[in-house]
Amino acid sequence: MNQQTATLSHATSSSRVGIAALVFVMGAFLVFGTGFASPQALHDAAHDARHAMSFPCH
Amino acid sequence: MLMRILAGGLIGGIAGGLVVGAIESVTTTPLILHAEQFEVKDVASAARILLVHSDAQGAAGEGGGLTRTLFTFLATVLVAVGYVWMLLAAMFFKGAEINARTVVPWAVAGFFAAGLAPAMGLAPELPGASAAALEARQVWWICTAVATAAGLAAIFFGRNVAWVIGGVVLIALPHVIGAPQPAAMESLVPAELAGEFAARSLVIQALVWIVPAVIAGYAISRMKPA
Numbered sequence: 001m002n003q004q005t006a007t008l009s010h011a012t013s014s015s016r017v018g019i020a021a022l023v024f025v026m027g028a029f030l031v032f033g034t035g036f037a038s039p040q041a042l043h044d045a046a047h048d049a050r051h052a053m054s055f056p057c058h
Numbered sequence: 059m060l061m062r063i064l065a066g067g068l069i070g071g072i073a074g075g076l077v078v079g080a081i082e083s084v085t086t087t088p089l090i091l092h093a094e095q096f097e098v099k100d101v102a103s104a105a106r107i108l109l110v111h112s113d114a115q116g117a118a119g120e121g122g123g124l125t126r127t128l129f130t131f132l133a134t135v136l137v138a139v140g141y142v143w144m145l146l147a148a149m150f151f152k153g154a155e156i157n158a159r160t161v162v163p164w165a166v167a168g169f170f171a172a173g174l175a176p177a178m179g180l181a182p183e184l185p186g187a188s189a190a191a192l193e194a195r196q197v198w199w200i201c202t203a204v205a206t207a208a209g210l211a212a213i214f215f216g217r218n219v220a221w222v223i224g225g226v227v228l229i230a231l232p233h234v235i236g237a238p239q240p241a242a243m244e245s246l247v248p249a250e251l252a253g254e255f256a257a258r259s260l261v262i263q264a265l266v267w268i269v270p271a272v273i274a275g276y277a278i279s280r281m282k283p284a
Contacts, residue, residue, distance in 0.1 A: 019060045020151035023067070027143030034136040036196050048126065049079075049133035052086035053266060054173070054182035054259050056195035 062281050063146045066156075070274025071139025078138060078266045079131035085258045087130060089251060090185060096246040097186035138270040141168060145271055146278075152215070157279035158272050165271035167214075171207040173263035175229070178202075179237025182259030186246040190238035202232035 034046050035055035043050075043058070050057040145164050149156055154164075176199045183189060205228045212225030245252060 016059075016153075017151065019063070020147045022147075023060070023063055023143050023150070024147035026064075027067070027140040027145075027147065030136050030140030030143070032140075034133050034140065036200070045129040046133035048087050048090050048130040049082065049137065051090050051182070051184065051255075052082045052130075052134070052259055052262050053137060054177060054180070054263060056180060056189070056192055056199050057183075058185070058192060 059150070059283075062278050062283070063150060063156075064143070066274045066278035066281065067139060067143040067146050069277040070270040070272070071142045072135055073273050074142070074270025075135030075138030075266070076131060077269055078262060079134040081265060082130060082134060082262055083127060086255065086262055087127075089255045089258065093184035093186050093247045093251055093255070096248070134266065138266055141172070141267055142270040142274045144168070145267075146274060156275055158276035161271040161275035162268065165267040167207070167210050168271075169264045169267040171210060172203045173260060173267065175206040175232070176202045177256070177260060177263075178233055182256045182263075184245075184247045184252055184255050187252060188240040188242065188244050190240050194238040198232065198237050202237075205229065205232050 033042065035050055035053065037043075047057065145161065145168050146156065149161065149164055154160060179202065180189075180195055180199060189195060209225040209228035212221045212228065216222055216225060
């Protein structure tokens with residue numbers, strides 16, 4: 001019984017870490033793509049927003 | 059839970075990003091447009107700046123700024139969704155309850171890490187202000203945000219005083235090292251304009267953390283557990 005509970009909570013906590021990591025990376029990807037990525041088209045489109053949110057820009 | 063976090067973050071990021079985008083269009087964007095008038099007056103760097111800005115201004119020039127405005131809204135929404143996902147991921151990782159009220163201290167911490175701390179070394183700047191090499195500033199900005207977030211986590215969740223001291227050291231470290239600065243402090247933009255912009259930008263950054271997070275927290279608290 002104890003063993004089963006332990007296994008269950010272990011599975012839950014590892015899926016929690018997995019979900020947290022996945023969502024965190026997705027968020028970081030969006031912020032990086034909008035605020036930092038260097039391709040000219042991305043820079044131009046995001047220009048005013050980059051300045052407004054104080055990401056280093058040109 | 060994954061779907062609730064993703065959906066809640068999308069709702070908060072899109073709704074909150076649109077609100078902040080609207081505020082930008084009457085606060086920071088007019089100052090950026092104003093500053094660009096000084097920027098292109100400088101003949102020496104006009105060619106480079108025209109090159110850098112030709113697309114943005116070309117698109118803006120013909121469409122009365124509509125394209126440019128839409129892209130600014132879009133970029134703000136994307137950053138808002140990104141920030142709120144990172145924030146929700148951190149809360150979920152810590153097992154914190156997520157609702158409109160509980161997200162606020164996390165959002166404030168996010169603003170400290172990605173807003174106030176980088177602004178200590180790299181003040182929000184208008185086009186035309188002098189600055190060090192872009193890549194060096196980007197690296198310093200990201201390192202400062204990560205170190206400050208880690209430092210805050212150590213202070214709030216650390217088990218003893220050693221963690222608190224370590225957190226304080228982490229937060230201070232990027233400023234001891236110092237942000238990349240330009241060789242000479244010169245700007246084509248009037249100081250009043252630059253000062254006004256820095257203040258408005260910090261308010262925008264606070265809002266882009268707090269508004270989407272509160273909306274997302276509210277949305278998630280109203281969703282039925284999947």
